[in-house]
Amino acid sequence: MAALKEEEIVSLAEFAVQYALKKGANEAEAFAYEGLTTTVTIERGQIAKSSRIIDRGLGLRTVVGKAIGFSYTNIIKDKAAIEETVSKALKSAKASKPDKDWQGFPSKKPFAKTKNTFDETICGLSPEDLVKTASIMLEASEKTDRRVFPVEGGVGASYLSRSIVNSNGINGFDGGTVVECSLATVAQESGEVTPVCFEFEAERLYKIDPEWVGAEAARQAASALKAKRVETKSMQVIFAHFAIQQLLYYTLMDAVKADYVQRGRSALQGKVGEKVASEIVTIHDDGLLDGGLRTWKFDGEGIPQQKTTIIENGVLRSYLYDNYTARKEDMESTGNAFRAGYLSTPHIEATNFHIIGGKKSPEELISEIKEGLLVYSVQGAHSSNPASGEFSVVATLAWKIEKGKIAHAVKGAMLAGNIFATLKNISALANNERKIGPLVTPWVLVEKIKVVGK
Numbered sequence: 001m002a003a004l005k006e007e008e009i010v011s012l013a014e015f016a017v018q019y020a021l022k023k024g025a026n027e028a029e030a031f032a033y034e035g036l037t038t039t040v041t042i043e044r045g046q047i048a049k050s051s052r053i054i055d056r057g058l059g060l061r062t063v064v065g066k067a068i069g070f071s072y073t074n075i076i077k078d079k080a081a082i083e084e085t086v087s088k089a090l091k092s093a094k095a096s097k098p099d100k101d102w103q104g105f106p107s108k109k110p111f112a113k114t115k116n117t118f119d120e121t122i123c124g125l126s127p128e129d130l131v132k133t134a135s136i137m138l139e140a141s142e143k144t145d146r147r148v149f150p151v152e153g154g155v156g157a158s159y160l161s162r163s164i165v166n167s168n169g170i171n172g173f174d175g176g177t178v179v180e181c182s183l184a185t186v187a188q189e190s191g192e193v194t195p196v197c198f199e200f201e202a203e204r205l206y207k208i209d210p211e212w213v214g215a216e217a218a219r220q221a222a223s224a225l226k227a228k229r230v231e232t233k234s235m236q237v238i239f240a241h242f243a244i245q246q247l248l249y250y251t252l253m254d255a256v257k258a259d260y261v262q263r264g265r266s267a268l269q270g271k272v273g274e275k276v277a278s279e280i281v282t283i284h285d286d287g288l289l290d291g292g293l294r295t296w297k298f299d300g301e302g303i304p305q306q307k308t309t310i311i312e313n314g315v316l317r318s319y320l321y322d323n324y325t326a327r328k329e330d331m332e333s334t335g336n337a338f339r340a341g342y343l344s345t346p347h348i349e350a351t352n353f354h355i356i357g358g359k360k361s362p363e364e365l366i367s368e369i370k371e372g373l374l375v376y377s378v379q380g381a382h383s384s385n386p387a388s389g390e391f392s393v394v395a396t397l398a399w400k401i402e403k404g405k406i407a408h409a410v411k412g413a414m415l416a417g418n419i420f421a422t423l424k425n426i427s428a429l430a431n432n433e434r435k436i437g438p439l440v441t442p443w444v445l446v447e448k449i450k451v452v453g454k
Contacts, residue, residue, distance in 0.1 A: 069093030140214030170302035236372035287351035300339030300346035358429030
């Protein structure tokens with residue numbers, strides 16, 4: 001099934017807004033979404049199935065007085081279904097309490113320009129093309145080490161489009177592509193089985209390397225064999241890409257959201273202009289990052305996405321705002337209203353949360369450590385607290401570093417600390433930036449992390 005044309009999807013959103021106003025809404029906003037995804041799934045080392053998912057729909061917010069209602073439909077080619085959605089959203093608004101802080105939907109501004117977010121090649125990929133990519137990944141894994149078994153994984157190619165229309169003149173459309181491949185592996189030898197090791201690559205253009213993903217997932221699993229316990233002590237820790245993403249997603253990335261700040265749930269409340277991290281740390285939330293996984297012309301409310309400096313040389317410069325939280329403080333939105341689709345109202349999220357890398361190679365970072373850990377991933381980060389910053393996680397894939405070299409895999413090590421103290425203890429950043437969901441980060445070296453071992 002082909003994608004809807006731009007004019008078609010925009011006119012449906014326009015119809016929804018006009019009909020809502022006609023039926024008594026003071027304001028209205030329609031967000032139309034379409035996702036066309038083809039996937040090939042790997043199960044137990046075999047290519048198991050191929051699927052094609054078509055998800056399209058329209059979410060509608062209506063305002064009556066200062067009360068907001070929401071409804072959605074996945075039948076968007078039928079005007080009767082859209083009229084019913086309008087009716088439900090209006091009923092929802094009339095049944096809701098007015099919000100004294102509501103100051104209206106945003107007004108029209110010129111949309112941003114984006115680079116490298118759409119690739120026609122991805123739209124044309126067939127299930128056979130994806131099977132070939134999955135086979136390359138599996139073969140690379142098998143060739144790398146015979147002790148490794150691929151557990152699960154897959155390859156996916158998507159075309160996504162979004163259209164937004166509101167009663168204040170916003171009217172926009174944007175389309176983009178994503179292609180990704182991933183592989184999870186375990187290694188087994190002499191009765192020992194490693195934790196699951198995982199590698200993936202996701203890009204907006206068709207430039208993934210399935211051979212590297214397969215080989216790297218296997219290399220990790222093989223090197224996780226013969227794991228030993230470590231002593232309990234404070235030591236230097238290099239957090240690799242996945243580990244830093246897992247730690248920051250539930251702590252720093254929540255703490256800089258304006259709604260968390262305004263509700264008193266952020267440790268960074270009132271700290272704009274203060275030093276909150278090591279001076280080598282600079283972080284931008286860059287909604288226009290070239291080829292970023294969350295790069296779009298506009299956010300979930302139709303506000304142009306932008307590059308916002310969050311931390312500059314260790315100093316907190318800004319929080320992330322949507323239209324609602326910005327107007328509460330008489331400020332401008334930073335374009336961070338996020339919608340994964342049409343099923344829900346927007347909420348604040350990072351776009352491409354970019355920790356600027358350093359100049360050292362990963363090997364140089366390791367070579368400078370007398371005793372420490374290299375941590376690839378952690379478990380339990382979701383229970384961290386953005387208000388306090390406290391975390392306690394298990395290093396699920398980690399290696400001991402001794403005298404500048406990887407000595408052996410580590411098992412059963414816990415890491416405990418406070419993310420805001422951790423940010424201040426960052427002593428080096430590698431030059432190997434990667435996109436991991438909303439985070440773009442290099443490896444990060446932190447001093448004085450409490451490691452709980454034997």
